[in-house]
Amino acid sequence: xxxxxxxxxxxxxxxxxxxxxxxxxxxxxxxxxxxxxxxxxxxxxxxxxxxxxxxxxxxxxxxxxxxxxxxxxxxxxxxxxxxxxxxxxxxxxxxxxxxxxxxxxxxxxxxxxxxxxxxxxxxxxxxxxxxxxxxxxxxxxxxxxxxxxx
Numbered sequence: 001x002x003x004x005x006x007x008x009x010x011x012x013x014x015x016x017x018x019x020x021x022x023x024x025x026x027x028x029x030x031x032x033x034x035x036x037x038x039x040x041x042x043x044x045x046x047x048x049x050x051x052x053x054x055x056x057x058x059x060x061x062x063x064x065x066x067x068x069x070x071x072x073x074x075x076x077x078x079x080x081x082x083x084x085x086x087x088x089x090x091x092x093x094x095x096x097x098x099x100x101x102x103x104x105x106x107x108x109x110x111x112x113x114x115x116x117x118x119x120x121x122x123x124x125x126x127x128x129x130x131x132x133x134x135x136x137x138x139x140x141x142x143x144x145x146x147x148x149x150x
Contacts, residue, residue, distance in 0.1 A: 003141040005090060006050060007066045007074030010035040015106070018067055023136040026093050028129050032072055042098045046071040047090070048124030049080050060111075060118035068110045071101065071124050075141050080125050087130060091139030095127035 009018040013036050025033045031044030038044075048071040057064050066074040073090060081088055086097045103119040 003049070003075045003078045003143075005073060005135060005137055005139040005141070006076045008135060008137060009067055009070075009072055009074075011070075012036060018070055020067055023134055024072075025134050026129055026132045028132040030132075031129055035072060042128045043126050044129040045073060045095060045127045046101050046124055047073045047075065047080050047095070047127060048101070048122075049075050049078055051077045052079060052122040052124070053119075056115075056118040056122040060115055062112065064111060064115065064119070068107075069119065069123065070104065070106060073135070078141070078143065081143055082125055086144065088144035089142040091135045092131070092133030093135055094130040096130050098126045098128055100124075101126050 008021050008024050010021060010024065010032055011018045012034060026045065027033060031038045031040060048066065048069060050066070053064050053066060053069070081097055082100055084097055084099060088095055100121065101124040103116045103123040105116065107115040107119060
């Protein structure tokens with residue numbers, strides 16, 4: 001069974017609360033329209049997996065609300081690809097992995113002390129957008145091949 005999008009979150013500016021939305025427009029080379037990182041050089045979209053969040057919850061000892069992790073896209077299950085240069089698709093949107101997403105200090109402030117540590121290596125990935133489109137809740141995930149792009 002293919003993974004799907006179960007959460008879409010945006011914030012209009014840094015340090016502002018994330019809000020859940022049902023769909024987002026994503027532009028190639030720019031990111032999510034209306035999100036704080038729209039137009040950034042390489043940090044266009046962040047993606048996390050419920051499966052990896054569940055592992056972090058075990059270490060943290062409490063629930064971790066995907067909205068409060070400050071990631072844009074949450075997928076239902078599976079592991080997000082982490083190899084820089086790896087290309088994959090979510091719905092019509094093609095992404096390229098840039099790097100692991102480092103959990104920020106805000107996690108301890110919003111979720112509780114220890115959340116940042118529990119999410120280390122489980123906080124998802126940062127991707128640049130190769131080709132854009134509209135994502136909605138339920139969009140399917142195609143992890144793609146384990147080959148870095150040219």
